Amino acid sequence: xxxxxxxxxxxxxxxxxxxxxxxxxxxxxxxxxxxxxxxxxxxxxxxxxxxxxxxxxxxxxxxxxxxxxxxxxxxxxxxxxxxxxxxxxxxxxxxxxxxxxxxxxxxxxxxxxxxxxxxxxxxxxxxxxxxxxxxxxxxxxxxxxxxxxxxxxxxxxxxxxxxxxxxxxxxxxxxxxxxxxxxxxxxxxxxxxxxxxxxxxxxxxxxxxxxxxxxxxxxxxxxxxxxxxxxxxxxxxxxxxxxxxxxxxxxxxxxxxxxxxxxxxxxxxxxxxxxxxxxxxxxxxxxxxxxxxxxxxxxxxxxxxxxxxxxxxxxxxxxxxxxxxxxxxxxxxxxxxxxxxxxxxxxxxxxxxxxxxxxxxx
Amino acid sequence: xxxxxxxxxxxxxxxxxxxxxxxxxxxxxxxxxxxxxxxxxxxxxxxxxxxxxxxxxxxxxxxxxxxxxxxxxxxxxxxxxxxxxxxxxxxxxxxxxxxxxxxxxxxxxxxxxxxxxxxxxxxxxxxxxxxxxxxxxxxxxxxxxxxxxxxxxxxxxxxxxxxxxxxxxxxxxxxxxxxxxxxxxxxxxxxxxxxxxxxxxxxxxxxxxxxxxxxxxxxxxxxxxxxxxxxxxxxxxxxxxxxxxxxxxxxxxxxxxxxxxxxxxxxxxxxxxxxxxxxxxxxxxxxxxxxxxxxxxxxxxxxxxxxxxxxxxxxxxxxxxxxxxxxxxxxxxxxxxx
Numbered sequence: 001x002x003x004x005x006x007x008x009x010x011x012x013x014x015x016x017x018x019x020x021x022x023x024x025x026x027x028x029x030x031x032x033x034x035x036x037x038x039x040x041x042x043x044x045x046x047x048x049x050x051x052x053x054x055x056x057x058x059x060x061x062x063x064x065x066x067x068x069x070x071x072x073x074x075x076x077x078x079x080x081x082x083x084x085x086x087x088x089x090x091x092x093x094x095x096x097x098x099x100x101x102x103x104x105x106x107x108x109x110x111x112x113x114x115x116x117x118x119x120x121x122x123x124x125x126x127x128x129x130x131x132x133x134x135x136x137x138x139x140x141x142x143x144x145x146x147x148x149x150x151x152x153x154x155x156x157x158x159x160x161x162x163x164x165x166x167x168x169x170x171x172x173x174x175x176x177x178x179x180x181x182x183x184x185x186x187x188x189x190x191x192x193x194x195x196x197x198x199x200x201x202x203x204x205x206x207x208x209x210x211x212x213x214x215x216x217x218x219x220x221x222x223x224x225x226x227x228x229x230x231x232x233x234x235x236x237x238x239x240x241x242x243x244x245x246x247x248x249x250x251x252x253x254x255x256x257x258x259x260x261x262x263x264x265x266x267x268x269x270x271x272x273x274x275x276x277x278x279x280x281x282x283x284x285x286x287x288x289x290x291x292x293x294x295x296x297x298x299x300x301x302x303x304x305x306x307x308x309x310x311x312x313x314x315x316x317x318x319x320x321x322x323x324x325x326x327x328x329x330x331x332x333x334x335x336x337x338x339x340x341x342x343x344x345x346x347x348x349x350x351x352x353x354x355x356x357x358x359x360x361x362x
Numbered sequence: 363x364x365x366x367x368x369x370x371x372x373x374x375x376x377x378x379x380x381x382x383x384x385x386x387x388x389x390x391x392x393x394x395x396x397x398x399x400x401x402x403x404x405x406x407x408x409x410x411x412x413x414x415x416x417x418x419x420x421x422x423x424x425x426x427x428x429x430x431x432x433x434x435x436x437x438x439x440x441x442x443x444x445x446x447x448x449x450x451x452x453x454x455x456x457x458x459x460x461x462x463x464x465x466x467x468x469x470x471x472x473x474x475x476x477x478x479x480x481x482x483x484x485x486x487x488x489x490x491x492x493x494x495x496x497x498x499x500x501x502x503x504x505x506x507x508x509x510x511x512x513x514x515x516x517x518x519x520x521x522x523x524x525x526x527x528x529x530x531x532x533x534x535x536x537x538x539x540x541x542x543x544x545x546x547x548x549x550x551x552x553x554x555x556x557x558x559x560x561x562x563x564x565x566x567x568x569x570x571x572x573x574x575x576x577x578x579x580x581x582x583x584x585x586x587x588x589x590x591x592x593x594x595x596x597x598x599x600x601x602x603x604x605x606x607x608x609x610x611x612x613x614x615x616x617x618x619x620x621x622x623x624x625x626x627x628x629x630x631x632x633x634x635x636x637x638x639x640x641x642x643x644x645x646x647x648x649x650x651x652x653x654x655x656x657x658x659x660x661x662x663x664x665x666x667x668x669x670x671x672x673x674x675x676x677x678x679x680x681x682x683x684x685x686x687x688x689x690x691x692x693x694x695x696x697x698x699x700x
């Protein structure tokens with residue numbers, strides 16, 4: 001994987017091949033991708049495709065294409081930044097045209113969407129998904145500590161990821177099941193589930209409870225997913241659109257201590273200052289169980305996640321190596337968990353039916 | 363750039379028992395006179411951090427004067443002895459022999475548990491994170507046996523080098539698998555071969571920090587890392603106690619950089635700062651100890667009340683606040699050669 005150091009040295013490789021990029025979908029994520037492309041010495045923005053006429057590039061001299069066919073002729077890499085229901089088609093068409101594809105999460109609305117995308121994936125082109133949380137500094141450091149082995153094996157994971165909705169939350173396409181395919185779990189909880197897989201691999205057993213008590217969309221606004229794998233590692237994810245305070249929290253218990261990633265560097269800073277707490281197990285006399293081991297807290301102040309993941313993608317293309325981080329296999333794995341979670345909670349991502357009776361019983 | 367906060371419980375007395383510390387400081391005062399004042403080898407200098415030429419006299423210790431930089435507020439001794447004179451001092455002064463033979467050994471167990479082990483874990487973890495292919499570690503001027511043992515023990519590096527004129531036959535005997543460069547750092551012939559350099563409070567007592575960091579740059583391969591620790595003047599106990607700060611004396615604290623001064627120094631010398639933290643846990647303890655020994659130290663009533671608060675949690679929270687705001691007096695830093 002690309003290191004932060006290598007990102008710092010990007011300018012050194014500026015003489016290397018340049019890749020022309022097209023962005024499909026010029027909403028929040030499309031603008032983020034535009035900025036990343038403009039910062040990267042090997043990428044240049046060829047143009048943007050967006051059905052909204054008023055959506056114009058805010059900087060640079062990028063073209064604004066009127067059709068997919070026009071865009072695809074001009075680019076080496078396609079960034080698919082569209083709502084979930086459109087992503088699979090654009091991915092498949094771009095892959096079939098022999099273009100490398102970077103697609104935002106989630107990889108479609110359901111399992112069949114990601115399977116369809118994977119069918120179009122060949123060894124000739126690279127496909128990566130935007131699970132950028134893997135590249136957040138707190139997660140990178142935690143992953144490095146786990147890989148170092150001094151803290152032993154992971155025993156449990158506990159994650160909370162939630163937001164409060166907002167003024168326009170009810171109007172968002174994310175809450176239109178026909179477009180999104182799922183609620184908060186598919187939209188935001190997918191990052192936490194992906195991180196669980198990033199740290200522990202597969203999870204075979206999936207349980208889930210969900211409700212739509214507050215927002216009352218035909219999508220869940222709360223889901224609690226419990227996972228277990230063959231190594232008996234247990235994980236619990238709370239994904240919520242009713243936390244009222246933007247929250248990100250990932251707790252890993254290991255044999256020799258614990259790691260906590262809390263807060264998340266973001267544009268608005270609303271998830272709090274990103275920090276990693278490292279605590280070491282201290283067995284104490286049970287009669288005097290203070291339960292207060294020494295801790296070290298790392299505060300981070302730079303989020304390079306968007307740049308790091310794209311740099312990793314570019315390196316895979318440049319070196320013609322297999323995508324191993326945020327790959328289509330990773331996307332499939334996490335979508336399988338979500339599909340099984342929805343099924344267990346009595347929700348169905350595929351048919352778009354919200355089984356209230358089932359939920360109440362559970 | 364990262365900032366680290368550490369929660370751990372120990373007191374200054376665990377690492378520097380009062381009786382031994384007082385004797386060491388007393389011996390240092392005698393040695394300063396003998397090695398520096400009588401020898402008259404002192405040279406005036408500008409701020410060692412930002413090179414600003416204007417400074418104001420702050421206070422004197424052992425006949426040497428501390429200046430406060432007018433720009434970055436680094437405290438520094440000027441005029442000061444040369445690095446050659448300092449080298450001779452650290453090699454042979456009775457105070458230093460007392461430090462190595464008695465003070466350091468008397469506290470070695472606690473020092474190892476609270477300082478050395480966490481410090482090496484920091485180095486190993488951060489090297490894995492920032493420079494996983496690092497193979498060659500070099501330390502400059504380590505003079506504590508516990509560090510030397512730990513450097514010899516760590517297996518994460520294929521090649522380990524100690525650049526130090528202070529190692530005696532006893533230390534050399536135990537150092538299997540460690541290459542010794544037995545002279546001062548400015549004579550070390552290592553060029554573009556080292557991945558990681560450690561500098562534990564070395565910049566504090568170097569006459570020419572710029573030359574030191576230039577040498578470190580020369581030793582490092584591109585992208586190489588520096589792990590360093592230093593006492594900082596912008597820290598709480600230094601700011602509160604100022605000339606009465608017991609730990610502030612020459613030549614051990616020839617340069618007492620501020621956080622701002624360090625940032626300027628690193629930028630000027632071509633290093634990227636990956637971490638700058640002040641994870642000290644002793645600021646409150648040091649001030650309380652000074653107050654106990656000298657109740658006349660002037661402190662605002664609120665600050666005194668805060669420090670003497672009956673609830674220990676208040677003091678702990680205040681120490682945490684100091685760390686979070688980079689206002690403790692002990693700093694640890696990771697740099698990368700640009």
